[in-house]
Every structure is written in structure tokens, then in C-alpha cells.
Amino acid sequence: MSYDYVLETRDVKKVFPGVVALDGISLKFRSGAVHSLMGENGAGKSTLMKILSGMYKPTEGEMLYKGVETVFEEPVESIRLGISMIHQELSPVPHRSVMENVWLGREPLIKPTPFVDHKKMYDDTKKLLDDLELSIDPRTIMAELTVAKMQMVEIAKAVSYNSEVVIMDEPTSSLTKKEVEHLFKIIRRLKDQGKAIIYISHKMDEIFAISDEVSVLRDGKFVGSYDAKDLNTDKLISLMVGRELNDLFPKVQCPITDVKLKVENLSSAGAFENVCFEVRKGEIVGFAGLVGAGRTEVMETIFGMRKKSAGTVSIDGKTVDIKTPESAIKHRLALLTEDRRQSGIFPMLDVKDNMVMAVIDKYRNSFMKLLNHKQIRSDCNEYKNKINVKTPSLEQKIMNLSGGNQQKVLVARWLLTDPEILILDEPTRGIDVGAKAEIHALITNLAAKGKAIILVSSELPEILGMSDKIVVMCEGKITGMIDRKDATQEGIMKYATMSS
Amino acid sequence: MSGQMKFKQFLGKYGIYLVLVAMVFAMSLMSPVFLSQDNLLNIVRQVSVIGLISLGVTLVIISKGIDLSSGSTLALAAVMAASFGQAGDWAAKMYPGIPELPVIVPILVAMLVGTVVGTVNGALVAKTGIPAFIATLGTYVSVRGLALLYADGRPVSTLTASYQYIGQGYILGIPLPVLLFALMALITWVMLNHTKFGKNIYAIGGNIVAAEVSGVNVQRNLIKIYMYAGMLAGLAGLVLSARLNTGQPGMGVAYELDAIAATTIGGTSHSGGIGTIQGAVVGALILGVLNNGLNLMGVSAYWQQIIKGAIIVTAVVIDMRKNAKKK
Structure with a gap:
């Protein structure tokens, strides 16, 4: 049998109760080529992937596999036919x-x-x-x-199916640069073997490094398919967001004043040791390093989630002894955790409840300690507008929101606690460019208001773009401190891979 | 890796066996009778009923489920099996019309009854998606009612000699219930560790989404797990009725809890994906040794319950700490 495209969708539409997730998607995937799929979170990429891998059925439209119209009833069937998928959530x-x-x-x-x-x-x-x-x-x-x-095992598993089509949904989200190169080697080999690769990522450099073709989705609609050679970063971003995005890192130099948080010789057995740094009011301190360098553990210790084995933490020059997150919040610290799904959102609760969870005490009436729903609503509405959370209503379950909007709700949760020190652990991981820029602007704003901010991020452009000072960790130790003006990607990487 | 770490790992892996050995040692010091052959055989015979149930419960809990219906299933299987195994010359037979049946009939009846109840449990869990706790709570109540209804609230007594042999006989000096328990433990162990079904049980409990995406038929496997657990509860009913020479609708009350306790003490995690048959066997033995030892020492039954409860909770606390450390 001959066919031009191994996999094809024609006018695929997917409707969920109340939402049109996909509308008229027509895509063609060729064997022996890497076809990247781009779009902001909420653009419909994940839904489309779930349709291609048989987890969802399209409401309308048809799918052709090797030129023949096919309906995938369940994941098993698409695997058997020769489509395997590496999932974004491991x-x-x-x-x-x-x-x-x-x-x-x-x-x-x-x-x-x-x-x-x-x-x-x-x-x-x-x-x-x-x-x-x-x-x-x-x-x-x-x-x-x-x-x-x-992640590499998951990739090996997908390869082991010996499939014609391999779908990779954000396969590099937790890989180091070296591992990404390794993955690209594997992808190129699969391509040479005549497989069709469907590649999804938010990272522009990866898209241009590996793709033959790029298709763009926006708000559930098909924008177009392009030859990768004809695109550049700016053009692609404007296709994705439908407008020019001129400033991803709106860094404003704001006055940096007194030392707010000082950490001295902080250690936690088995995780990190001898960590010293300080954060001033209005300052953004970036924490760079590879996955597993111990950055998250440092933050957890400062926030009282993890036992420290030595060292001191002081706020405004006074030593504090924070043993629980509760006492951390009392000291006006806030920690936006790294893993949104696991330790951030309450998926089954609505946006409003998710926002006020950390400050629920504030809303208890003097009468019988009942909750003041009116006040909750008005505060939530205020923050929803202030940081532009896109949700049909405050009563929407948070799990129905896109990743970027979930993250904004969590930011709102912490802002409601009125913190002086904000620790943001990977605040933009897995978030689309548009929402990313908004969160960056928000961070800058907070710094301008004199808050002390710690930004943990694995994305070097973000660290370089946002930080006043960069702390680099490797294997549980601080290996370098770099000033904003001296910082380069290469400099950070040197420290990040400097094992002692 | 330091020596201390290795020691901790060793404790984590074999700690439960050490607890059993320590308990046996302590009990033998406190009571001279404890280590006698008769007493030891007595312990394992008593353990075998709960042990049979806990084998199935282990599979259920590994799959992140729970089975509360085992005690009721045991009772229904016991009365139904007994009704097909009454001695021919007994005046108050349930079915006076039928002759004395060969022992294979009550055996099959007990296994079938258990399997049917298990199928209902499995279908409820897999097809309706209600939590296993609720599904088996429902059957726990209804099946007990069925047993009472079937036996009209009365014991079904005076069984054939070959039926009684299942509960009271010996082969090579070892009580038959113990041999049956050992055989079923071996079969279940092989199933869990060397068949696709076993791998799928771990996968479903460890990450149900991953199992589904990898093409595991989750629903069918869940039904099979509960069927097997039901079948074992049925066998336990057969053994208990054979030992006592009667099947009673009020038998096996709270046995499901003992079986869950044995499984839990044996290190099977209620968060799914972790657990072993060896653990269940040792857990059941620990409970048996504890009961027996405390009896021998003349500790009151009330205190025994309090101690048992404390041990279950302690086992889980230790287990959770062990798993948390790894992270």
C-alpha cells in the first residue's frame, strides 16, 4: 500500500463540556521526519496527542493511518498499530x-x-x-x-515498541544539556530508520535543532504548518501567541536595600551542606544548577519542610528557628513549590478555594467562625484580575485550567499571605511563553515593591534575564556566586558541573 | 555507602523476620510449653485460616484496593460447603434427600462460592469505579446476610469423615490445613512473581495510569484479583468448617481485619505497588505467635486486643519511615 503521510488528521474537533478544545485540526505527518508541534499551554497540543494515542476520541473529523481511515478505541490499539507515546508526566x-x-x-x-x-x-x-x-x-x-x-527509560520503552510513529511530549523537561544531546542522537537515528517523530517542546532552541517541520496551534485552532528552515524564534513566537512578544524578561533595575534574609552554613544531612547566601529587599537572587544539585532541598529547609542539621537562618538580622511551613508563613515567607501537581494545586477544588487555602483563617467571621464568602470572592476576583488568571469563573475546578493559569492561581495564593520573602522554585516550568512573560513581569513588580525574591530555575535564559545575583549549586554545595553584569551561560554551566 | 546504611537496609528488608524470631525467643523464655511440638503445630494450624485469607488480601492491597468481605465470604462458603458435606446418617440434614456426597463436592462448592463473591467485588470495583472500601463493605454486609438466610440462622453440622479430615487430618505429622496454606502460599507467590498477572498487579497498584497506557487491561485484572481473594476466603471457610465439624453463618467475624493486619504487618503498603507473599505469611505467623504466647502467659483477651492493635500501627509507622528514608 502506498501513502504520502503515515499519519494524518482531517478537521479534527474535540469538544469537552463547555469547552471546544480543538477545532478543525488538519495535520500531516511524514515518515522519516521530525514534526514539531508548538503552541501555548491550553492551545490544544495535549488534547491532540491524546487523540493520536487513542486516549480520547475526536468529536468530529477523521484520522488516517497509512492512508486508511482509522478509529483508535483505546491506547492499546494505537500501540499495536504502531504509534507510541512518551508522556509529559512520567x-x-x-x-x-x-x-x-x-x-x-x-x-x-x-x-x-x-x-x-x-x-x-x-x-x-x-x-x-x-x-x-x-x-x-x-x-x-x-x-x-x-x-x-x-525519562530515558521511558524513551527506551517507546523505542522498544518498534513503532512507526513516536510521539514525544516534552521529553526534555528534566534532562541536562548533555542528555538532551543524547536524546537528539536517538531521535536522529529513529528518523534515519524511517520513523515519524512528533515532537512537542516549549524550548525554542530544541525545536530549531531537531525539527524538519513545525506546526502551530493557537487556542485550539490550527495556525499552519511550516518548514523549519523558514522560521526563526521571533516569527514562531508571534505565530504562537498571535502577537509580537518583544520582551520576555522585563527586568527593571529596582533599588536594592537592606539584607532581608541571611543564610549561614546551612546544612541538611545527605542533601546539601554549608550553604551561605543573603537576599536583600528588592533583590532577585537566582539559583542555578543541574537537576539534583540540592537547590530545592535548600529552599525546603529554609521553609521548614526539611530538617536542618546545621547552620542558621536570619530575617532582618534576627536569627529565626523555622521548623514548620506554618511558622515560615508567620515569618512572612512564601514558597512556590517546584512540583505544581504534587505539592501545589488541590485538583478537585475550585480556583477560589485554591487561592485562599493558605490564608483561610483570615476569612473567619467573629460569628461562629464561619467563612466570609463575600470577602473571599472579592479578594479572589481582585487577584484574578491583577495577575490575569484566565478562567471562566472562580468556581471552575483548577484541574480544568491550563498549566500557566494553575501556576498563576498558586502565585495568587502566596501573594494573599502578604509575604516579604518569596521563594519561587521553577515558577515557569512547563508554562507557555505568554504566561511566562506575565509571571516574569509579576516577579519584577514584586521586587520593585521591596520584596526579597529567590528564583530557582533550570532555564539559564530565565536566570540570566531575571536575577541580580546568581548562586550556582552542584552536588549539594554552592560552587559559584556571579553578579548580574558578569554572568554568562558558559560561566554558570562551568560552576554547575564543577564537582568537588 | 557506610556500614550503618547497609545495616539499616538489612533491617528494612529482613526486620520483620527478626521480629518473628525475637518473639518466638521471648515467648519460649516465658512459657516452657511454647516450644513444644504440639503447641507449635497448634499455632500454625490456627494461623492457616487467617493466612489463607491474607494471601488474597495481599494481592488486593498491592493493587491499592481492600477487601472487607473475606469474613462474610468465609461464612457463606462454610455453610454452603457444609450443607453438601453432611454425614449420611445425620437426622437433621439440610438436604435429607441427597446421599452422602464425595468430599470433592464441598471443596468445589466452597471455592465456587468464594469466587462468585470475589467476582461481584471485582466487578463493582472495576466496572463502577466505586472505592474498593465501599464495594466490599457492601458485600461484607450482604454476604453475611446471605449466609444467615441460607442456613436459616442455624449451624450446619455433622460432616462426613473425609470432610473433617481437611481440617483435622495430618500428612507426615503435619496438619492438613498447614499443608494447604503452604501450598496456596507457594502458588500465590509464583503467580505474583513469575506471571504476567502478578506483574500487572504491581503495575496497577503502583501507577494505574501507566498500566493503562502500557496496554494492561486494568478492569479484567482487577476482577481477577478479587476473584482469587474470594476463592481463598472460600477455602478458608472450608478449612474452618472442617476443623470445627460445622459450618456456621456467624463464623469468621472480623477475620478480614486480622488478614489485613497480617498483610500490613508483613510490609504490604496500602498506597499500592509494594508487598510480598512472604510478608503476609510472616505477618500471619506473628499474629499467631502473639495470640498463642499471650494465652499461654495468661494475659486477658482484652489486653491481647489492645496489644494487637498497637502492633499493627507500629508496623505501619516503621514501614512508612523506611519508605520515606529512601527518598
């Missing part, structure tokens, strides 16, 4: 081994017995990992791997 079974994860659902059996052939499983996994030049023992328990290695 989906390993944590307490099982690497090889069991790779062969999950299709374990090799010792025929004709019903027993699993562990030896074949091991050998096949070993060969697969060796082929991809991954040095991971197939018997390792998944939960013991680093996030990056888990």
Missing part, C-alpha cells in the same frame, strides 16, 4: 524494576507455560539500553533512578 511504576517497566503489559512468557521469562526480559532490556547507549542496569528499581534516567 508514568513509571515506581517500585518495580526498569525491565518490568519497559515490558509492562507485554511481558515475554516461557511458552507454553504462563510464567514470565525473566531472562529474556533482562537480555532484551539490556540490548535495548545498550543500543541507546544508556548505562542503566535493567534490574534497578525505577524509583531509585534520577528523574532524567527515568
